[in-house]
Amino acid sequence: MAEIAVRLPESGVPPSPAGAFWAAFKENRGAVIGLAVVVFIALLAIFAEWVAPYAPNEQFRDAVKAPPVWADGGSWRFLLGTDSLGRDMLSRLIFGARISLFIGRSVMSVSFVIGVLLGLASASLGNAVDVAIMRLMDLIMAVPSLVLAILVVAVLGPSLTNTIVAVTIVYLPRYVRLVRASALAELGKDYVIAAKVAGVRGWRLMFTTVLPNCLAPLIVQAALGVSDAILEAAALGFLGLGAQPPIAEWGTMLADAREFIRSNPWLVTLPGLAILITVVSINLAGDGLRDALDPKMRRS
């Protein structure tokens, strides 16, 4: 009897939504690895003060441009070497993870909220509001992403905050269009009409009835949006238009390292590798999320 009682949930009761999601997600090996790496990098970023051997801007004048431990002349004191000002690369990369993830997360959450508001307004109010919002989004999409970001930074001045503002503007249309399209699709469905008949109106209809049913593609977009934002911000940093030195931002570090490409190649290799690993992991996890949340959106 006891055995049956234990087995019942397995066979008879449907799994919880979270359980079903995880079962689908873990099918995709790449996604699980990606998620693990993302979690690892996030932990590094959160506990940077404790994990990093040194402070990101601490200078060791006796060890300028020290090579990493595996190269000739490297030492265990500086695992990944030091940069042209004698700052420990490993510590700067770890603190850089904090900056990049912060940018990614900020851009994602701000564009998510604004995207939902504008998208729902566009879908529910229609007419002039819809036209105005959608034409504005068309405009943002017409300007190449980096060119628009450059224009915004040129106006506001280069800084970490303005990088976030610029990248948010660049990626906003994706959220707005996605919310609008899914909300329009949902608005014609029976359950929405039923809710309307029951007297649900206005913002309550949009937020409590329609929005929850638009969330799946939006969550996927948000996850993949984090990686795009990190790439874009690093590109701005590389061009000298993003986070300003001495902030340990990966793109800015690469820009600083350009002149040492011949003499001290690790200064160039490491920050780029950090960007690539982070972005690939987020994209892998995001692809897995897409497959698990909505089988219809599968790419293959």
Place this chain on the structure above:
Amino acid sequence: MLKYLLKRAALTVPTFIALMFVTFVAIRLVPGDPVEVRVGERGISPERLAQFRHELGLDQPVWKQFLDYMWQLLHGDFGTSLATNQKVLTEFAALFPATLELATAGMLFAVLLGIPAGAIAGVKRGSGYDQALMGFSVAGYSMPIFWWGLLLIMFVGERWGLTPVSGRIDLIQYYFEPVTGFMTIDAWLSGQPGALKDALRHLILPAIVLGTIPLAVIARMTRSAMLEVLSEDYVRTARAKGLSAWRVVGLHALRNALIPVVTVIGLQVGTLMAGAVLTETIFSWPGVGKWLIESISRRDYPALQGGVMLVSTLVILVNLGVDVLYGVINPRIRHG
């Protein structure tokens, strides 16, 4: 068809007006007075200042300034660069062929490699090759291309010494007047021995860097389009007729799979322009992207304004072209 074309073209008009408005506002929000930037540190008499303001139209009400700005744009006047005192359009036109050449080469790299690679992956779904290609594809579209460019410079250019790492041609060895603005074509036309080879050697690394993200996107898109098409009835019919696998895949499947791929290729134009800014900066490629970045560091805001306007106009027009082309290929869009 004409109705569809007009309808689609009319949709871009508000976008253009908004674009003019945004570039107009953006430049006015820039810190610093344009007149003071022009006269420099020493300053000038108040009368001269007032005269300057009048010449630049800055003494007019803002709405009038905006209308004037629109009027000038519609007549092809994109402003005058502060740094060189040349028309922005003239400067842009002189630099654009370099960017176009780079973008074309990058796109060729992406298409010629991406379509066959993706198609084979679609046919051999689940094989080791398929998995490897999809892995490369994720890495490709996650690539920080500015770093990718530096890596290629470091290994291919510096360590192995296979290619030059900056510029479009060896200016000391080769000199000829530009005819088309395309260095490879001009080098070929010049007839100087080795010039074409040198131009191509300069072109190859930047083209690979710029083409990497489109390559990843195109390979992935071709693969999934191929998978979709391969399960269609007409492919089964073709197989049932006893056609060779090669004919079925190449003639019946691939041709239909390419329809969505063509759209994706068209929509990569914006990505290419954004990538060109980075690629040109890394490889000192004298094109529009590098010029835009330099105009910021020189605080040459009219050049930036006109440049953004011109680049965006190009992207809008190309996207319009792609849409229209898609309507021609696919009647369902046209009548929808």
